[in-house]
Amino acid sequence: MSKADGDEGGGGSSETAQQPEEKTPAEGLLSKLSAATIGPGWTKVSCPCCVSERVEPLVLVKLGEKVRPETKRWLIKVIGAPQKDGGAGLLAHPGEDASGDIIVVSVPRCTLLKATEELGLCKTYRSGDMEAFSYHDRDNFKDSDNMEVFLTLAERQYIVKYELDGLRAQRDLRIPGLSDSYTLHHRDNIWQKLVSAGVIVDSFPLHNPDQLKDLSEAWYSGNQLAQPLDAVNGYFGSSVAFYFSFLDFYTWSLLPPAILGLAITYFSGEVQKEMEESVSASPVTDVEEDSGPTVGGHMIQAVFSMLWSTVVMEMWKRRSSTLSYRWGTLHLAERFAEPRPGFHGDVGVNPVTGRMEPLFPEWQRDLRMALVSVPVVGLFLGLVLLGMLGFYWGEAQVQQLHTDWDSLLSQTLIYMPSVLHILYTNVLSTLYRTVAQSLTEYENHREQSAFENHLTAKILVFTFFNYFAVLFHIAFFKQDVPLLRKRLASLLIVTQLINQVTEVVIPFLVDRFISAPRRTESEDDPPEDKFRNQGTLPVFPGLFAEYIELLVQFGYLSLFSCVYPLTAVLLLINNLTEIRSDAYKICKLFRKPFCPPVANMGVWQIAFEVLSFVSVVSNCWLLLLSPWLQELCKGGGMNSTNVLLLAVLVEHVLILVKMVMAVLIPDEPDWIRKKREHIEYTSMQALREQKLHSEES
């Protein structure tokens, strides 16, 4: 991390230790803030330790165009006021002048350190180990005097968002410059109210151009094989870093199946040729050509991919826990933190922490999920199925029509079912996203991560169904292996291409030829304009699409790869470019996102593991459908019922083997387990000590 980038970050803010001034009228306070440059003009810090030479602009808050200066002044005051007085304990800067439409926010040392403790982040202790950070004990943590080394940029920016989101009115209050309908009541969330009142249009973390330049050079500009994951974690935060770590891990783990796939394709080609030579000009050749790999390859590929998927997921869990230890997110305290902003309920005493906060009974949430969410999601899944059936029905009808009439009109009509189906699917999935969002809001989860996991799970089930319904239909109902193979190959190649184009090429072109000309930036621009320019970039759409792409890939590979052994090769090639294009995208084409610290991939982990078990069922089934077995049955070599029984037996044994493997491979390496147990032990010891001390004092 470069520490020398202070020249544009702001001049020295010369505040000295001083009592908070929130009791003076806002107008009085503001006279000191109306400086024209981003240098001086920050709100004052309330404690001596936070006074620093320079203030780093972290987050830009964009205000509505019609916001009155008194509202802006009041907001700056709230942001700058100490936490014990109901403020956010941050530093605010009004931009060019008091009437401009931005507020630049930074954060002083004490607020950072207190929030680090509240979030439960682990940091390097004096002893060199990672330990849960404690504000009281701050001096024993490494670098706790230099915030730009102690906390990563992503963490500092997230803490700003955390404090702003957590602002709650301490008493009933009229917001200056707003109508009475926006009066704040006791414990109301101020930020949410201001957003709904249109005062705050947007808020986003600011890029640090120097760090970004270093990062992009180390990440995607050169020919490097490894990604700079620690730097990604520092700059973008752990959720982004976990995505890229998984992408990396998963891509390299594609090597064994890719090599196997190549070998099988090569040897089955050899075998086929030999067979053709030995039985030359026999009518079998035609059948063989379509049956793809030989049955031996089939089986090896299937069994290998079933066991491979479990090993990969278990190894990833171990890697994931190592990363989480390294990035200090092993011991997050989200459960004990304040509820997320959108959470509502009757105010009461939290039985766990003893704090006053909104409470919402668990059973009511369960009831809402069971009686509302589950049926609605089921309905949408039904609609997907209905659409698919309608498509098949329509296609059959049109085919019939075409053979009956054979006119130009009927030829045009042939494309109608596909077009209608695509339209239907798109409308449905757009609608579903909105519905899933409201359903999850309605479920009223206390923690942000619970909210996101439930939202992700909902969209995931639907998207997965949408993607795989057709393939499953072909595999299990039509039982048509050649069609499955063709469909899989075309999906693999076409969807990967489409994804790359829509994800990267289009945003790149838009950025280059439409947005960039409007964003002429020169070295001499005031920093406010540079900040404002970042706001013209589109909002980062989140990692959902990226993860679902990986999941669908993983699905193709583990569920159906035995019918098309080159799947892993194609995916490997795709992912090597994907890493770079994703990195370029997040660095250049979008606004920097806020990323909460996370300890793992959350619900995605489970999705991949579930898929890995479903793969056993589908692979065994596909083997059963393989032409060789079908031939054998027809030829009377084996009773078809016995073959089926054998397949069921093999399936059960493989599932058992996978479960045993999943249990036997520990989810975290031994040394991480010891570190975690050490943290647990010290906290238990501390509990006993503390009771003594609280007794004495």
Place this chain on the structure above:
Amino acid sequence: MSKADGDEGGGGSSETAQQPEEKTPAEGLLSKLSAATIGPGWTKVSCPCCVSERVEPLVLVKLGEKVRPETKRWLIKVIGAPQKDGGAGLLAHPGEDASGDIIVVSVPRCTLLKATEELGLCKTYRSGDMEAFSYHDRDNFKDSDNMEVFLTLAERQYIVKYELDGLRAQRDLRIPGLSDSYTLHHRDNIWQKLVSAGVIVDSFPLHNPDQLKDLSEAWYSGNQLAQPLDAVNGYFGSSVAFYFSFLDFYTWSLLPPAILGLAITYFSGEVQKEMEESVSASPVTDVEEDSGPTVGGHMIQAVFSMLWSTVVMEMWKRRSSTLSYRWGTLHLAERFAEPRPGFHGDVGVNPVTGRMEPLFPEWQRDLRMALVSVPVVGLFLGLVLLGMLGFYWGEAQVQQLHTDWDSLLSQTLIYMPSVLHILYTNVLSTLYRTVAQSLTEYENHREQSAFENHLTAKILVFTFFNYFAVLFHIAFFKQDVPLLRKRLASLLIVTQLINQVTEVVIPFLVDRFISAPRRTESEDDPPEDKFRNQGTLPVFPGLFAEYIELLVQFGYLSLFSCVYPLTAVLLLINNLTEIRSDAYKICKLFRKPFCPPVANMGVWQIAFEVLSFVSVVSNCWLLLLSPWLQELCKGGGMNSTNVLLLAVLVEHVLILVKMVMAVLIPDEPDWIRKKREHIEYTSMQALREQKLHSEES
């Protein structure tokens, strides 16, 4: 708990606060201990708070007959010395005189409280909640001045054992009166050395006659339906209490399947009669008689029992966590405690706790398990199979012989295979128990619970295989449902009867007519004789046999019950008597066992859950074998392959439903979760506070 039973527990021990005397020669100390009664004569306590009016005799240590007085004196000194001087911090009494072969052990308050903290027991705090006990904060816990209320009898006795087992030599030392080959080295376990030297023959907790009388009245003497589980926990400890709680819970949960089984038997009888009437004198009747319940009953029973088993196990987990909270074992600290006595390794610094103790690398244990334990267990399972196959082969041979010769000799020979098989099985299982014990010793587990879980798992797999191999063989290979039904019915009735007889009737008779006459006890006997008499009872064989009996029952019910719907009824009747006979057995027929505090059933929980999933496979298979389906296939009503496919589909759906149910039913009730999170939160908070304090001091 009766507190007025002090009159036989001992007179007032009139020690005042005094420094420990372990540095005076043992002979000097002993002069004060050689009183004739159990009243005075206890070793002295080392701190003023532990001085109490009376000392409760808790544990009897039986010495070898040839133990020299100086060895006994030395042992008493070690037991009585404070912990900081390498003693056990307990109270010892030499019985009648210094040359007698018993030592009676009790425990002072401070040792109890410190051990309570070390074990991680939760106790009622001032606020009324359960909290992890802290020695420093002892005054804020309820009843912490009265040990007989604060800790249960079982806990106090376990703590005595815990301290004795934990005795380690602080330096190299010759034990007085023993040969040089028994010299103690630094950190050697003293108790183990004395046992191997034959100095200590036995040690067992003493019964408290008054409490035992109260308990037995509330437990099995009357007609009460509910068991006094809290009193059982208090008197025998939580592992015994968990067994009886599970027995209780499981017995009541047998009601629904029992009612369903009765209904199905009744209605299928009706239907059968009607059918017989309508198609009277048809040749089908004969087949119908053997096919048992109709296919409808079959299916209802099967699906019901599959779902029932998951619901029962999930509900039990909830109940189990409630009990563990109530009994203060929710937060046991076994991982952080001293390793179990048999654990060995190179002395080093434990990375978790920072204490000096023997260490043994995890990977080495894993290696031993993978390369030694697993193959050996596999070998024994193979031997069971081999025995079974040999039995079938022998039976066929003998049958052949009998039909060929038909003589008296051949008729006798018919029983040979059965007899040989029973002999073989018995020899094998005896051998296996020894082997399993040594294997688990060799695996060198650090914690007692890990040791026991691994031992239990080994014996469990074998026993289960032994019990069910024949039934699985009949169901899956012979595919003979009527034979399975007959075998199941006979097993259910015969094994239950045999169990009841061997477990209760024989020990009762032995006790009544062989042991009791030798144990003539009168009110006037000195307490030493009463204590010594308890040693004549046989050692409690542990709960293994009891649990395996329940597991086998559960297996009959969930795996095969669809072929014999009355299973649940028979089990219900059996268990209602089983509760009483088990209670009688543990109270009267055996020595009181030491029971470590436990938080759940350990590995048994998993065994029951695994069985519940295996039941889906077996039930679907049995339904497939049902005569109705077979008829249908033969009649051509349905293709047999399609029926099989349908069965596989149903099986997968049911497994999915069970898994979803297991995930959706939370493992602990909401209020327990809150309490647990509260303990976690306070310990996290404490960690932060403590760092501050350790800083200051």
